[in-house]
Amino acid sequence: MSEVAAPARAPSAASSADNILVAENISRRFGAFLAVNDVSLSVRRGSIHALIGPNGAGKTTCFNLLTKALPLTSGRISFNGTDISALRSANVARLGLVRSFQISATFPNLTLLENVRVALQATYGKAFHFWRSIAAVKDLNARANELLDQVGLAGSRDLMASDLSYGKKRALEIATTLALEPDLLLLDEPTAGMGHEDIEPITRLIRKVAEGRTVLLVEHNLSVVSTLCDRVTVLQHGQIIADGSYDTVSRDPLVRTAYMGEEDE
């Protein structure tokens, strides 16, 4: 299972052109509490990058900041060379930085096909056409089916999303995000709450969707991290305590202390 064209690892010396996402000194305060504290992070184009850390470390908050679902308290983020610090979430998504959520974010009362079609509509330019029949967007069905097929859900296209099992909801969510053809995909705990039988397929799926794009994922399952990721950033108490390859990071004494007792999760 060797990496296909594993990128050369030279984290600190990398020129900014090689980094699709650069966050500089970003922080987020909730009242008196600093959930994300002066984090600087760069994500190399084409890599699969993991953001790990104990519960409450600030990983989801980081994702919220990077996608501008939450405003920054301070710091600066640039994506593909564009400063996105002041943009709103919808505009960030349109630039090609799209996320999934830790708590599954499908549209429960829409069918799978509609779920994906809604996402396809985002860039299709007919989303405000209230005078047209829904048939106007039926030409998106072929693409929607393709995306569902990619995640192995083509057979259930007419089911309501609420009827799916947990694992399949995650897969649907990935199909939905792929509809935007993101350059950078942020996945928040894609395997959380999954049984063993679901983890292997979702890992394969992530590897597949990572072809031709960059993936940053939060993941608790360290064996998934070690098989998938080129680079790992470790967060604790809102701060980065280690950054590097899985092997380097996992030998780091700070990380070992932070993960004490969580090793075999």
Add this chain to the structure above:
Amino acid sequence: MNKTLLIAAVALVAALIAPVYIYPVLLMTILCFAIFASSFNLLLGYAGLLSFGHAMFFGTSAYITGYILKTTSISLELALLGGMLVSTIMAALVGLLAIRRAGIQFAMITLAFSQFVYFVLLQASFTGGENGMQGIPRNALFGLIDVKDSFHFYYVVLAVSALALFLFYRIVNSPFGEILRAIKDKEPRVESLGMKPEQFKYLAFVLSASLAGLAGALKATVFQFATLTDASWPISGEVILMTLLGGLGTLSGPMFGAAIVVILNDELAGLGEWALIAQGVILLVVIVFFRRGFVGEIAALLAKWKKPAKSEAEVTA
């Protein structure tokens, strides 16, 4: 799809012969409120926005249409459009302030605006204040067709209603309608997919107000008067009742709801204050026992009966 068409066709035939048996003004009232309830349904049932002040669009449009007809010889359909246009512009302005608020805050802002509009209508000289605007003439349709007789006018109202309800159907079954449903389901996800939910909600609000305006304009031509009641809180409340009673987010529910409430009001008119109490009790019963409303419950029963194995989630579709 075809079933909807069939039901619509049957309903249309029934509506065509109805005035032979039923008092046309009652039928026209039902049609006006069916449009009004549908406009409310678009907002609450499809966009998830609760307005406590929808009567402002209904009432204002009634007065504007009435004023146009009283002071000019403009043909009827243009007067209706005039009322509708003013409601639409009003919603475009109110929406700018209201739409970024969610839930109860949105409801309170719409209530505040409608109180303001009520006050303006009370004070303005053209409305006739407490007395209302009486003697609104039915100018000829297209400047040609005489519609002074209510029996004939019924068919005009029916045609306009059919058009309005088709428009409503078109909106909820459009690409835009699909996004609205997604927003109602999970708004933050829509934003994260690169769309700006408030823009969709804004458009839904304006469209809903246009339909409400059309309902009010028609009402003014049916009764040939407009009163402060048309713009008042009880009307805003009644349209909520109609929608919930019939079935929120169902296509035909609010139309049935409108019919039930209009007929009930007609039957209970002799009871005075008691009519309001009866309304309250009915609303309570519906909310407690028939949460999906009249049409919603029937659809649920049919679905259960047809495929007992399927889960509930299908029913609400």
